[in-house]
Each structure stands twice: as structure tokens, then as C-alpha cells.
Amino acid sequence: MVEAAFAEAIAHAAAGAALDIEQVSHAFDIDGAELPVLSEVSIAVEPGELVALLGPSGCGKSTLLRLVAGLDKPKTGTLREDEVRIRSPHPSRVVVFQDPTLFPWRTVWDNVALGLEAQGILKSQRHRVDAALDLVGLSDFRTAYPHQLSGGMAQRVALARALVNDPKILILDEPLGKLDSLTRITMQAELVSLWQRKGFTTLLVTHDAEEALVLANRVIVFSERPARVKADIRVDRPYPRHRGDPYLADLRRQILGLLGLDATW
């Protein structure tokens, strides 16, 4: 009975949603002056794709993610999830930020339960929290407080907190940026296997070309601010990928060239 519920929780994965970003421009008001950050960005993401957004630091990638999440509204242009216009945040589009931003007053379990609690369905869906914790391998830490976790563990809890909602679009804002290189490599593999199992559409902002190529089946390269789409590169390579793959190395050289770093590589 319990096992059946558990299996259902895993298998009941919502398939990914399509995401249409159409002619989106955005600007910040800083002391009355308008600072453009996104300039006519158009990207069509197929359901279940893992798209990496790569660009120079501060170019506006994270702003685009906030628009997709519905946390901010674009100045012009439209964003659609499965043909439905995005106007506000919704648990079908969940963000994992660069900082885990766990609530320090909640235990690991209560942090993961946050989404279900906010939607008022926690009472009947408690097994989903346990399943999500199992998924990231932190079942033994359910009663721990965030300050007792390492950086990698905290980020895994943040991932579980997102996955428990069965998102159709998972939005990752440099989620591995602050981890040490060993933890990073492990978590990259975990991300790929989660994505393959669950089938959600994934947007991954990163500043690491190698990470983008190991994880994504599409890499979008942005220009300097205001960000425009500079290149849209398909990565047709099976998983698991090898870092030393000459095909990927070649793509990496191309991408770094687009980012203006060809002289150093």
C-alpha cells in the first residue's frame, strides 16, 4: 500500500511543458534612469528539453528566469507556458536559486513540505515530501535544521523542495555555482538523472560552458547587457556525457569564442 503510493508519487511525474518566450524586452529603473537588461529575446522551448542559458556575468540571464517564474512582469513581449500566458508565479514553474534560501526556522522536512503546505494540500500528500527527500538522498536528515547541513546538502534540500511540487518547468539559477568542484560534478550527474526520470522542461542558467555542455541538449548564448540571443546550439550527444569528448570540446571552443574568450583558449 505504502509502496504503491510511493511508486505512484515517483511515476506520477508531470511531463514537461512547452515554454514560449516571444519578443521579451525588460529594463530596470535605477534612480529614474532606464537600464535595459533584455532586448527582444525570443526562445521556443520544447516540452522536456534541458536548455542552458549561457552569457557574460550580469547580462540579464537571471532576470529572464524571474520573468519565466512570474516573479516580475516584462516591459514588452509575452511569455507562455503551454500556450497560457505567464502573469504570476505558479507551482508548475519552480525556481532553485543560487543560494539554497532554506527557511532557517524550519527543519529539512518542513522546508521540503513548504510548497504543498502553501497550496493547502500537505495533509493528504505527506508521502510526496518523503519521496522527494528520498529522491535527493537526505531521508536521514529530515529533522535537521538548515544550519546543520553542508552547502551541497542544503542545495539538495532546495532541489527536493522544488521537485516535491512536480513542476512542469524547473528553473535553475546557477544552482551549483557556490559548490566545491567535486560536489558539483556529483550534483550535475544527479540533475541529469532526475531530469531523465521526471521529464520536466528545464532552464539552467550557468556561467560555466563545460557545465552547460555536459547537462543540456540545447545551449543558448547571450550577448552582453542588454542580453540578446547570440547563438542557439543543439548538443546531440547521449547521456552520460564525458567531459573529454572531442565533440563537446569543439563546441566549447566555439561557445567561448562567442563569449569573446577565443584568444585564451
Place this chain on the structure above:
Amino acid sequence: MSTYSLSDGLASGAPRTSHAPWLATWVQESGAGVAASAAWIAFGLSCLWWEDVGDWSRTHSLGIAAFVIAAIALFGTVGADYLGPAGRALRQRAPWLIALGAFLTLWEVATAKFAWLPLPFFPPPQSIIEVYTDDLPKLLDSVFASVKLQLGGYLIGATIGFLTGVSIGWSRAVGYWVHPVLRFIGPLPATAWLPIAFFTFPSSWSASTFLIALATGFPVTVLTWSGVASVSTAYYDVARTLGAKPSFLVLKVAIPAALPHVFVGLFMGLGASFAVLVVAEMIGVKAGLGWYLQWAQGWAAYANMYAALIVMSLLCSGAITLLFAIRDRLLVWQKGTVKW
């Protein structure tokens, strides 16, 4: 002194202690207890040895009680290993027992026996004991009245302050109207309202409740507000993407995140409300420990004043301890992130 002689002294001292290590351990573990016992025997003797200069009925019983405490201190610390946690606690407090015994001895001698300190302004310990035994009903009535007044006013003030603080921190419109009022009235000491309050309120009890609530409410409001205002927007972003409605953001994000600040406000409010309580009782209310103090002064009953002061400080520190216990329970997650 050269370093040579210093190391020489150390070298010659070392074997001496190793000859009788059990003695050293015993002195270390039970020495303070034996000294505490001696201090309390001295106190007992000081009660019984000389004649009192005045007429106090409890001198003899006090002396006997001192001997009983001396016995408890001695057997409790020497036999601490057989007494479990109680023994350990007693051993830990033995140095304080020494200090207390010595102080009481000095006090007894300086007042009741040789009157080095002028009577009746400095009553001896036995006269304060006399107050507790002979004037107990009136003292208990006062304690009850004070606790009732304080508790009512504090709870009202803390509740209103908390709700106001959350509303100001959350809603810009509420902040626009309440902030200037708070700024204008808040810093005024609550006691300044006293004359007006006693005229405008139907009873002195309701007036005092209002004043205590006011004194509590201001710091609680300001700190709750600043706590809510300083919650990181990242927490709200996370909650919103997970489907949180505004009520959830207030109840489950803003308030828990602000709670450490709220408790600072509650502590400040408690301190401020004690001051108002005592002043209100001295001036208007015809009950309570403040009134008891005032009444005792009118009769030049100095022992009663000291007795009431001791009770008052026990109540105040008890209230603070209680608040600490509540905080430790609610903010258990803070352990390990901040130094307590």
C-alpha cells in the same frame, strides 16, 4: 625573582601533590562545600552568641535554620557523588553559598548585635523573616494584585504591539498612518501619561493596565516592525514560486523570520512595564507591591520595605526567566546559528 627559582619551585611542588592526589581532588571537589558550611555555622553562631540590641522574635529560629543549611551544604557537597544531579548542582553553587553565608554573618553582626549600621533604617535578617511569617497574608495579597495587573497589561500591550508591528511592516498604507503617530507618542515615557490616565479612566486599575500596555506596546511594535521589514526578499520569492498566497507569506514567512526581533521587543517591554507598574501602584492603585512599599514607608516599617523589595525582585527575575524559557522553546532553530 629569576626564572630559575620559579621552575625550581614548580619542580619541588610537583612531587608533593603526587604523594596525596586524593587529598588534592577532595579539596578541589568538597573544599568549597566545607567552607560554605563553615560560613553558615558562623552565621548561626552570630545569631545565637550575642544578645540582640533590639526586640526581635525570630533570632533563635534563624540561628537554628542557619545550622540546618550548614549541615545540608556539608553533607550535600561531600556526599554529592551519591546524590545525583542535586548533588552536582549543590557543588556547583557552593562558592555562592560561602559568599551568602559570609554576607549574612556580617549583616547580622553589623545590625542586630552591635548596631554599627543605624537602626531602624538597616533592619537585621531576622526582622525581615519576621515580616514573611507575621505579615504574610497582606504580602501575598499584594503579590497577587501586582501579578494580575502586570500580566493583564503586559499581555494586552504585547498582543497589540505585535499586531501593529506586523501590520506596519507588511502594509505601506498602515505604515503611512501609524508610523508618525508611533514616532510622536512612542518615545514619551508611559509614566508621563499617569496624571491624565488616572482622570480619564473609570478606575485606577484600568488606568494602570493602559499604562503598562503602553509601556510594553511601544518596544514590541518597533522591534516587530523592524523584524518584519528586514526579512530577506529571497524568502518571499521562494514562497511565491511555490504557490504561497499573501496570508501564507505573512503567517509562515514574515512572522517566523521576525520572531527573534519580536523577542528583543518583548524583553525591553517587560523591563519598561515593571517600572510603570511600581510607579502606578505607588501613586494610584490601592494594592500591589508598589503600594505595600509606599504603605511601609508611611509607617517607617523598614523591614517590610526590604521584604517587599526582595519579593519584587524575585517576581521580576522570574518573569524574565519565564520569557527566556519561552524564547528558547520557540527559537530552538537559532541554536547554532547565533551565540546565545
